[in-house]
Amino acid sequence: MKNQDIPVRYKKDDVLTVEITDIGNDGEGIGKVEGYTLFIKDAVIGDRVRAKIMKAKKNYAYAHLEEVLEASPYRQDAPCPVARACGGCQIQNMTYDRQLKFKQNKVRNNIVRLGGFDESFIDSITEPIIGMDNPWRYRNKAQYPVGRDKNGKIVAGFYAGRTHSIIQAADCLIGIEENSKILDIITSHMEKHGIEPYDETSGSGLVRHILIRKGFASGQIMVCLVLNYRKGRDDGTGNSGEFLAGQDELLNNLRSIPGMTSVSVSINTEKTNVIMGKEIVTIWGSAAITDTLCGLSFEISPLSFYQVNPVQAQRLYNQAIEYADLTGSESVWDLYCGIGTITLSMAKSAGKVYGVEIIPDAVEDAKRNAVRNKVDNAEFFCGKAEEVLPDFYEKLSKGKDILDGKLPGSALHPDVIVVDPPRKGCDDKCLETMLLMKPERIVYVSCDSATLARDLRILCDGGYELKKIRACDMFSWSCHVETVVLLSKGVKCFDEWLEAVSDEDCGKLK
Ligand code: SAH
Numbered sequence: 478m479k480n481q482d483i484p485v486r487y488k489k490d491d492v493l494t495v496e497i498t499d500i501g502n503d504g505e506g507i508g509k510v511e512g513y514t515l516f517i518k519d520a521v522i523g524d525r526v527r528a529k530i531m532k533a534k535k536n537y538a539y540a541h542l543e544e545v546l547e548a549s550p551y552r553q554d555a556p557c558p559v560a561r562a563c564g565g566c567q568i569q570n571m572t573y574d575r576q577l578k579f580k581q582n583k584v585r586n587n588i589v590r591l592g593g594f595d596e597s598f599i600d601s602i603t604e605p606i607i608g609m610d611n612p613w614r615y616r617n618k619a620q621y622p623v624g625r626d627k628n629g630k631i632v633a634g635f636y637a638g639r640t641h642s643i644i645q646a647a648d649c650l651i652g653i654e655e656n657s658k659i660l661d662i663i664t665s666h667m668e669k670h671g672i673e674p675y676d677e678t679s680g681s682g683l684v685r686h687i688l689i690r691k692g693f694a695s696g697q698i699m700v701c702l703v704l705n706y707r708k709g710r711d712d713g714t715g716n717s718g719e720f721l722a723g724q725d726e727l728l729n730n731l732r733s734i735p736g737m738t739s740v741s742v743s744i745n746t747e748k749t750n751v752i753m754g755k756e757i758v759t760i761w762g763s764a765a766i767t768d769t770l771c772g773l774s775f776e777i778s779p780l781s782f783y784q785v786n787p788v789q790a791q792r793l794y795n796q797a798i799e800y801a802d803l804t805g806s807e808s809v810w811d812l813y814c815g816i817g818t819i820t821l822s823m824a825k826s827a828g829k830v831y832g833v834e835i836i837p838d839a840v841e842d843a844k845r846n847a848v849r850n851k852v853d854n855a856e857f858f859c860g861k862a863e864e865v866l867p868d869f870y871e872k873l874s875k876g877k878d879i880l881d882g883k884l885p886g887s888a889l890h891p892d893v894i895v896v897d898p899p900r901k902g903c904d905d906k907c908l909e910t911m912l913l914m915k916p917e918r919i920v921y922v923s924c925d926s927a928t929l930a931r932d933l934r935i936l937c938d939g940g941y942e943l944k945k946i947r948a949c950d951m952f953s954w955s956c957h958v959e960t961v962v963l964l965s966k967g968v969k970c971f972d973e974w975l976e977a978v979s980d981e982d983c984g985k986l987k
Pocket residue numbers: 782784812813814815816817818819833834835836839860861862863897898899
């Protein structure tokens with residue numbers, strides 16, 4: 478039946494029985510009743526359910542799951558007691574194997590539909606998704622808002638749904654086991670000493686958020702209390718190191734947690750949704766913790782960016798390294814490099830690596846991480862990939878070695894360009910310059926397969942060929958999926974290149 482032929486059949490509050498036959502991008506179940514599509518949150522593919530229409534459109538509606546009449550073989554009880562209220566995990570009631578299949582399909586469908594690639598070709602170059610051996614307790618970082626529940630008790634937890642009321646965090650099953658113990662210590666201490674949680678409406682109260690991070694390889698734990706701390710700033714007397722009543726007692730209790738390495742305070746007096754303040758004061762232990770990833774050691778401070786699922790991040794990076802196929806002499810650009818994790822992991826098997834990242838602090842971290850790991854063949858540049866790369870390209874193609882040789886002519890036509898952009902994908906100008914630089918291989922790491930598909934189309938229209946695709950599950954029980962794709966320079970590119978070098982003037986390459 479064609480869409481325009483479908484009459485408006487259903488309206489708000491209608492209750493329908495429906496078979497769930499598909500999964501939406503956000504993990505919701507999709508079913509059809511006489512051609513009318515229903516999107517039903519928490520319904521699992523294979524279920525037969527009763528659902529009540531909440532919002533009816535002409536050809537589709539959003540409906541509320543009223544009852545599961547026949548459970549799908551892929552349905553499981555959400556293991557986490559707060560999965561539904563918290564909303565952080567959208568698909569905890571789908572079995573893990575089915576979830577992996579859903580993620581693999583999501584990537585495939587986006588690349589086929591949005592990228593306009595042939596289905597069977599995509600299937601022929603797709604490798605099996607990299608799932609987790611144990612998809613629980615994988616997050617090394619958690620941030621909890623602190624407030625009062627409806628009975629006035631101090632709680633640290635998460636915002637319920639889209640509201641600003643806080644629900645006590647029962648033990649979140651994707652976080653580390655130590656989280657709930659740490660939260661208990663802090664909230665009990667606050668109750669005992671009359672320390673007020675922050676109230677965002679009035680801007681009063683002290684404790685806003687609690688940040689906890691753990692180095693999975695090192696076992697080191699960091700706690701950072703985000704405080705609306707004014708004393709000593711307003712009266713100009715400075716601070717003696719005492720931010721909370723009974724601070725020593727609190728520190729003693731926190732130190733009883735095995736692995737505790739760093740306790741700090743982040744001062745945030747702004748009325749803002751930004752969690753962390755800029756100023757960090759260490760009140761016990763070290764200023765940072767360390768962790769090991771891909772054989773490299775990284776220093777993690779409360780503000781530094783670090784992958785939240787280190788086990789899978791390592792597997793994803795190893796896949797990217799395999800696709801890059803380095804033999805020791807290559808020149809490699811790593812665009813959107815963050816703190817240099819991929820750049821530095823590739824450095825040991827490359828001739829020279831160049832990282833580009835927009836956030837100055839991340840670039841500083843990357844440089845420090847290079848020194849820390851004795852990597853001396855990496856350079857990092859701060860700026861937008863879509864500005865830094867074209868700018869260097871223009872200068873290099875005029876035949877100059879720039880930045881005192883930090884960027885030699887060989888960087889003009891690198892062997893490999895790696896990109897790992899945020900969800901919006903690569904900027905057109907960045908893709909255009911990559912095509913001009915004509916690397917042998919492009920390794921595209923993506924956290925959004927829709928923008929990935931768009932960018933792959935541009936790169937393939939520019940002469941590249943898709944060689945391999947592999948999804949990786951970094952955020953189990955959520956709908957997110959990471960993908961790594963290998964492209965190589967196609968015949969078309971090679972011909973143009975031959976023509977250009979026969980002119981003995983690489984500068985003419987466009
Ligand atoms: N490759 C890194 C980080 C990937 S996240 C890792 O795996 O750890 C994407 C990174 O791109 C972030 O660090 C973000 O700050 C950076 N970024 C966002 N827009 C950018 C741009 N236009 N140019 C360069 N970097 C950008």
